[in-house]
Amino acid sequence: MADAFKQVDDLHLVRLTKRYGEHAAVDDLTLTIPAGSFFALLGPSGCGKTTTLRMVAGLEVPSEGMIRIGEQDITHLRPFKRPVNTVFQSYALFPHMDIFENVAFGLRRRGEKNVELRVNEMLDLVELGPMARRRPAQLSGGQQQRVAVARALINRPDVLLLDEPLGALDLKLRRQMQIELKRIQTEVGITFVHVTHDQEEAMTMADTIAVMNQGRIEQLGAPQDIYDTPHTAFAANFLGQSNMLPGEVVGRDGIVTVRAFGQVVRLPQEKVSTDADRIIVGVRPEKLHLHREGTEVPAGRNTLDGVVTDASFVGVSTQYLVATSWGQELIAFEQNMGSATRPAVGERVVVSWEPGHSFGLDGGDDLNAGIEEDLREVGHYTASDAQAGLAPTPAVGG
Amino acid sequence: MQIPASSPAIEIAGVPRPAEPAPGLSKRRGTPYWLLIPGMLWLTVFFVVPLVSLFATSLQAPVSDNPDDGFYFAWDFANYPEALSRYGEQFIRSFIFAGSATILALVIAYPLAYFIAFKAGRWKALLLVLVVAPFFASFLIRTYAWQTILADEGFVVNTLNALNLLPEDRILSTPIAVVTGLTYNFLPFMILPLYAALDKIDPRLVEAGADLYAAPFTTFGKVVWPLSLPGVVAGTLLTFIPAAGDYINVRLLGSTNDRMIGSVIDSQFIIVRDYPIASALSFLLMASIMAASQAGPRLASTTIDPSAAPPVRESGLQRALRWIREHTLAVYAGLALVYMFLPVAIVIIFSFNRPAGRQNTSWNEFSLQAWTNICRDPTICRAVGTSVSIALLATIVGTILGTMIAFALVRHRFAGRSTTNLLIFLPMATPEVVLGSSLLALFLNMYWGTWQMPLGFWTILIAHIMFVISFVVVTVKARLSGLDPRLEQAAMDLYADERATFRHVTLPLVAPGIAGAALLAFSLSFDDFIITNFNSGSTVTFPMYIWGAAQRGIPPQVNVIATIMFLGALGIVLLAQVLGARRRRASARADARFRAAAGAAGTSAAGPSALEEIARRPS
Structure with a gap:
């Protein structure tokens, strides 16, 4: 043929x-x-x-x-x-x-x-x-x-x-x-x-x-474009999982600066698909990196503090849930490179990611759009969520 | 012979199964009416009009005290209470007899249907054939066979008398014989819908019940029985309706003290000629059957409470008990089949008898006389010829008209669908005495000057076409609505226009249903007595010959013809089964190497046979 x-x-x-x-x-x-x-x-x-x-x-x-x-x-x-x-x-x-x-x-x-x-x-x-x-x-x-x-x-x-x-x-x-x-x-x-x-x-x-x-x-x-730079919460959630932080735009200068829950995160202008002042900053779980206390976080990365609440080993990677001070649970996938010892449940960690790995969505979007239709793809909502009484969402818990 | 149609009964049972028209097809609005008009016109003229005129007749009053002077229309509703007070006893008796027969049929049929659906394995198709086969030997002659089986001083009566089980020392001419005959005659009406319902139950559900700690009886009560209820309801109605209006079993097996309402209607029309009372009785019968069919499903929906079932005991006799448990069902199913085949065996055996007197009811000596000289009485062969001609014509016309209606109903949305469905269902819910008598009234009123519609071949044919249409519609509709609409869409997608799609996809896939419907129509028409009896004039069909010959003795030639019919039908159905199986085997053998890859599913590649088609109506 x-x-x-x-x-x-x-x-x-x-x-x-x-x-x-x-x-x-x-x-x-x-x-x-x-x-x-x-x-x-x-x-x-x-x-x-x-x-x-x-x-x-x-x-x-x-x-x-x-x-x-x-x-x-x-x-x-x-x-x-x-x-x-x-x-x-x-x-x-x-x-x-x-x-x-x-x-x-x-x-x-x-x-x-x-x-x-x-x-x-x-x-x-x-x-x-x-x-x-x-x-x-x-x-x-x-x-x-x-x-x-x-x-x-x-x-x-x-x-x-x-x-x-x-x-x-x-x-x-x-x-x-x-x-x-x-x-x-x-x-x-x-x-x-x-x-x-x-x-x-x-x-x-x-x-x-x-x-x-x-x-x-x-x-x-x-x-790859849709996955890396989704334009709506629906697209972000339907293609894979995301962590989402709703916040206020406080600076726009090639780099968009966002204040969310008292934290400041940055992302490049071209990754933001909206002109709104309230935006949602999203980042995919595999883009997050966990730093144990006492280790250096490279400069220029966005950082958030948290406590590991769950760690499940799934072979190629380990999936972590990290609770922030405002009660949100972030999901992070770390590849199992076999080197460093892994953070344990209850340990304080710093979560970091490259600003360019974030994406910005309109703040009016429904954070849960596109989720319940396809829970099995989102995957990781297990006993820990049930215990915490959280809705099955990869994003904000409160 | 009649084979049940479960789906219409389901519809009155309040569980309608609307067949959704396939989207994307049939956009031309005019089409359904062309498909509908011929058949619906037939039903309107030969079913609705007679029924309306029958109703009008039921309101007539006599011109004088002598009924021969005729009647005039008078809004005489008093005919109804009058009829009821005069024949209330027969009404009640009919319902008791029909009810008992229905319950007995359920008790006999359920384990048999269960066995066929769940335990028969590769014998399933054969068993289904066996269930239906007896009904290709004439209805009347099989009922006569019961006279032989239940005869005084016969084996059955002597055995029961020896055990002191018979209150009157005899069975024949008692209600027991009547109920036995009714049960026997309408048993397939019960078995086939039950089988259709049970066969749809996923056997894994039974396993799941067992897995979830339910004892076998509990699994049955909580899982199987509730899921089979549609079949139970359909079977109950389809047994009860004809049984309540029947008068043949009473006439042949009962005594004059056991007269049922069908007998009364028949004699009121034909002998007494009190048409208003006879018409009122017909309508009362229909009304009470309708009422019963509304109440019946509600009664049936009570589930069996299995908590009373005894737990299985463990004991030293455990092995023996288990053997019994595992084989009880098979033995029961076997006995049910024996019950169904006993009269057929009698019919066949007595075809080799040289009767001592005129009646061929007790064994005298072996003889091939009847077989070598079938047409000794030429009227027999003429009657068979008449019946075959009528049945063939009725089958052809009825199958065409019914298939067209089925296509319209399944494939098109149109105004009047529910009316159409009702009109299809009603003839099946109407007792045959009512159908026959109302048509007679119509034919008698068809005259033009000195020309009068002659009763005979053509009136019989008209009547037969009328009552087979509904059965054809139901059978074809079941097959058609089970057809995946995507198959036709796929054909259209693959460059087949409407005609090519119909020729290459729709028709071959529906053909087994149409063949089943035709087989059903033929047997219904060939075996009909009650409706024919009203409209035959001086024409004699085979069942009428038997009926008429009963007085002077039925010659063994009748048994020969019944045997030939039975073996012929059995042969055709078995041949179809064998050919189907061989075709499947051949195509499997062609690449046996890949057989394993085909998976353990073992689904048959060829479409189900016509017979399975009849049984497999939706319920």
């Missing part, structure tokens, strides 16, 4: 809206997905990502707006007239046809030639050649998933839509398939639009991620 690189056009969604009664599932969405990219729509369930996908597939009719591929308006084309194919959630393989016929389905409908050859080629690509004459029910979940991909890909669509395609697989298989999908995408060069609520999956595979919330896009960008 490597020679099958085809000239495709960008996918444009223009002011796309889908209303169910009063409720707007997708709200005035404008987006351009570059040809040949691996694009992820990431968000909690009900955020409108699947509705968006189904509108592109032609399975839902938009209430307003337009969908174009290059200059071709496909907004009102029936599904079977679009150069778009879908890998359905739970695959939707035809149970009464064998694998070969499933994969051949699209080619046969379009009356194409060389069906046999192309299907066998495609089955080889997804490593299912020997399975051609089996029925879907006789395959494992991972194999079914690959059949679903093959069945869509063989039609060489301009855009391939993937609707939570890995959701039914176990963790190990999911990792495998992530790599496999990425490989296939690079090989065929087709635009992939991938809908998922799994932030790790999105970050692993996608060139560009759109974080969706309540029918709108919260933030759009490369996975």
